[in-house]
Amino acid sequence: MFNLSVLRQFSRLSICPAVKLPVNVRSIGTTSALQLKITEPLCAEPMKKKKKVDPAIVKAREDRRRKKIEKQIRRLEKNARQLKPIDEMEVPLHLLDQLGKRRRPTPKLTQEALDARALLQKDWARYKREEYVASVNQIDRIMAAQRRALDKLYEESEDLYNEAIMPDMQLIPYSISGPVATPPIKGYDSPDGEYVDVSKKWDN
Known part of the structure; x- marks a missing residue:
């Protein structure tokens, strides 16, 4: 039990922490034996009622x-x-329109x-x-x-x-160098074909 004579010597303004105490703990006086634990206010709201959804x-x-x-x-x-379309391998539209005129009948043998x-x-x-x-x-x-x-x-x-x-080691490995069918052109940047990107964009 607390000593009432000691408590009367202090007013409400003199209640302050004298030493480093845990959170939410205030002491009365200079001794750590007299302590009051005060809970901090809780700011909350009632929980929302969950709506029942049909499974x-x-x-x-x-x-x-x-x-x-x-x-x-x-x-x-x-x-x-x-595949990416290649213009050089596609048949022109005007030739497709004339396909009926250009097609020859199969000869009867x-x-x-x-x-x-x-x-x-x-x-x-x-x-x-x-x-x-x-x-x-x-x-x-x-x-x-x-x-x-x-x-x-x-x-x-x-x-x-x-x-x-014994194998002839002068023939292994065998390598040759010479002209190719189409000599390379220095600094030539080969085109990648002309196409329109119509792929759809999906948001993550």
């Missing part, structure tokens, strides 16, 4: 938002697959012409097969002759055989 409405909103995002993703993927073409194709296929077989036989003969020569060399001298099968 079906919330689910419908989430579905619409998800569908919208998926649609944007599909649109971006579709635009990503489109007679039975004799069809038979002649079929025989010609068979002769060409037979010629190409004979050419392929002759090329393979020639490669086989060359490889067999090389194998026989190496075998004879191995019988004569094993050192010469090892030197013969």
